[in-house]
Amino acid sequence: MECWNVGILVFENVEVLDFAGPFEVFSRTRLVPGVESRRSEDSAPFHVFTIARTAEPLTATGGLRLIPNYAWSDAPPIDLLVVPGGFGTRVLRNDAETLAWISSVATSARKVTSVCTGALVLANAGVLDGRRATTHWASLDTLAGLRPAITVERGPRVVDDGVVTSAGVSAGIDMALYVVERLFGSDVANETAHYMEYVRTATAASSTPTPIPG
Amino acid sequence: MECWNVGILVFENVEVLDFAGPFEVFSRTRLVPGVESRRSEDSAPFHVFTIARTAEPLTATGGLRLIPNYAWSDAPPIDLLVVPGGFGTRVLRNDAETLAWISSVATSARKVTSVCTGALVLANAGVLDGRRATTHWASLDTLAGLRPAITVERGPRVVDDGVVTSAGVSAGIDMALYVVERLFGSDVANETAHYMEYVRTATAASSTPTPIPG
Numbered sequence: 133m134e135c136w137n138v139g140i141l142v143f144e145n146v147e148v149l150d151f152a153g154p155f156e157v158f159s160r161t162r163l164v165p166g167v168e169s170r171r172s173e174d175s176a177p178f179h180v181f182t183i184a185r186t187a188e189p190l191t192a193t194g195g196l197r198l199i200p201n202y203a204w205s206d207a208p209p210i211d212l213l214v215v216p217g218g219f220g221t222r223v224l225r226n227d228a229e230t231l232a233w234i235s236s237v238a239t240s241a242r243k244v245t246s247v248c249t250g251a252l253v254l255a256n257a258g259v260l261d262g263r264r265a266t267t268h269w270a271s272l273d274t275l276a277g278l279r280p281a282i283t284v285e286r287g288p289r290v291v292d293d294g295v296v297t298s299a300g301v302s303a304g305i306d307m308a309l310y311v312v313e314r315l316f317g318s319d320v321a322n323e324t325a326h327y328m329e330y331v332r333t334a335t336a337a338s339s340t341p342t343p344i345p346g
Numbered sequence: 347m348e349c350w351n352v353g354i355l356v357f358e359n360v361e362v363l364d365f366a367g368p369f370e371v372f373s374r375t376r377l378v379p380g381v382e383s384r385r386s387e388d389s390a391p392f393h394v395f396t397i398a399r400t401a402e403p404l405t406a407t408g409g410l411r412l413i414p415n416y417a418w419s420d421a422p423p424i425d426l427l428v429v430p431g432g433f434g435t436r437v438l439r440n441d442a443e444t445l446a447w448i449s450s451v452a453t454s455a456r457k458v459t460s461v462c463t464g465a466l467v468l469a470n471a472g473v474l475d476g477r478r479a480t481t482h483w484a485s486l487d488t489l490a491g492l493r494p495a496i497t498v499e500r501g502p503r504v505v506d507d508g509v510v511t512s513a514g515v516s517a518g519i520d521m522a523l524y525v526v527e528r529l530f531g532s533d534v535a536n537e538t539a540h541y542m543e544y545v546r547t548a549t550a551a552s553s554t555p556t557p558i559p560g
Contacts, residue, residue: 148373149542152366152410156515159362159408167484171433180408189413194373194394196366199403199411219385269543270381289543300543301370302519328363329483329503329514331547 133163136315138180139210139237141250142200143230145220147193149301150247154214155180157308157324163316165323177316183207185229193218204233212311213241216304217248217268224253231257238295245296245311247304254295255279263293268300289333305330347377350529352394353424353451355464356414357444359434362406363515364461368428369394371522371538377530379537391530397421399443407432418447426525427455430518431462431482438467445471452509459510459525461518468509469493477507482514503547519544 138158140151164175181201184190189199202208215234224230234257238244246254251267252275254260261281266272266288276284285291289303290310298307309332313321325332352372354365378389395415398404403413416422429448438444448471452458460468465481466489468474475495480486480502490498499505503517504524512521523546527535539546 147370148366149370152362152370155408155410156361156363156366159410182410194369195415196369196373196396197413197415199413201409201411300541302542302544305516327514328516330516331545333545 133175134177136178136211136242137208138178138212138214139183139202139207140180140214141216141234142182142184142190142192142198143218143220143224144190145193145218145223146190146216147218147248147301148196150216150218150250150304151182151192151214153302153305154216154245154247154308155182156328157305157312158212158214160327161312161316161320161324163320165319167327170327177320178212179208181207183210185233193220210237210241212243213237213245214304214308215244215246215250215253217246217250217252217300221249221253225256234259243296243311245298245307247298247307248300251275251297252278254297255282259295260297263295264291265293265295265297266291266299267297270300306333347389348391350392350425350456351422352392352426352428353397353416353421354394354428355430355448356396356398356404356406356412357432357434357438358404359432359437360404360406360430361432361462361515362408362410364430364432364464364518365396365406365428367516367519368430368459368461368522369396370542371519371526372426372428374541375526375530375534375538377534379533381541384541391534392426393422395421397424399447407434424451424455426457427451427459428518428522429458429460429464429467431460431464431466431485431514435463435467439470448473457510457525459512459521461512461521462514465489465511466492468511469496473509474511477509478505479507479509479511480505480513481511484514520547 158178159180162169184200187203372392373394376383398414401417478497
């Protein structure tokens with residue numbers, strides 16, 4: 133069975149739900165329905181890990197303490213990149229090493245995604261040029277001001293224009309379920325939502341689904 | 347300003363969104379509306395921390411690595427206890443030391459809550475006897491079988507019968523917003539949800555709000 137490596141970027145002052153929502157969705161997705169299938173990795177289509185510049189412990193917004201699963205230098209190849217947001221993106225989006233790393237991963241990954249103000253980091257890495265994108269409602273004007281080549285969408289929770297961006301914080305759950313649906317179908321996405329008791333809202337009102345490289 | 351200490355119990359194989367949802371809600375709540383107020387602790391009515399038997403790193407479901415903020419032995423007094431669920435509760439709910447710790451905290455805390463199968467742990471600690479309660483849909487029968495003195499509710503996402511329990515995984519977000527609303531009013535809860543771009547579902551259909559000790 134095909135298994136996607138999902139790398140979720142973490143950093144100082146990353147917003148907790150921004151990374152934890154997609155982590156939950158991707159790590160709990162199974163191709164076999166029900167609860168019991170989720171106790172093993174047998175039908176898991178994703179291998180999910182957190183990744184940071186180094187593997188040193190870091191502190192998320194609110195004081196949650198994390199240990200990244202991998203440093204950039206020792207991580208497996210990333211098929212699906214998730215860039216979450218949070219107050220830490222104010223530093224991150226102007227950090228040349230981070231932008232270079234994202235730009236490099238984006239050229240080899242099969243799909244690049246963001247949650248909340250993670251879009252501002254993707255923008256500065258040049259990944260959103262020529263595309264429609266969204267971000268947290270309080271940062272829509274900032275995103276519009278960063279790069280004129282980005283068309284900012286102010287309504288939908290999820291925008292898919294090749295790169296998949298989402299609105300703020302909890303919209304990352306919808307983004308992840310949307311990606312699951314695109315890759316493995318609505319039954320698999322809906323079973324995952326059912327397991328999580330998550331009520332899916334109308335997602336991806338702005339979607340131009342592009343082929344995902346096999 | 348009054349500030350509540352929120353202790354979120356973490357353990358091996360705790361479900362990621364079970365603890366991360368309430369962590370996000372309580373740690374991002376501010377009495378002053380808007381986004382900017384959330385950049386400081388000035389109007390934060392909660393001080394949120396993770397707590398475990400020891401402060402050693404542990405692994406949540408899916409492989410997320412955490413460092414608890416406190417061990418049981420060195421934590422501040424807990425005003426609001428959150429017991430999340432996950433596969434790890436199969437061990438936890440039969441662990442005498444954990445049940446004794448929960449029982450002890452429950453006598454001094456102002457409010458006790460659970461997410462998902464965290465209710466099974468509260469049940470075995472005797473905290474739910476004589477109360478209505480709920481849990482993840484796949485564990486409702488298990489909860490009903492544990493203690494005849496518990497009335498299991500099979501519909502609502504949040505049940506408040508003095509102790510506040512919730513349905514599975516993402517319902518912990520609704521549980522936390524419900525508690526915020528009870529303590530600080532609907533404006534504060536709705537502003538927090540708006541910041542998180544979370545669409546609140548009809549919560550606490552089964553509520554017998556009890557006074558919260560001041």
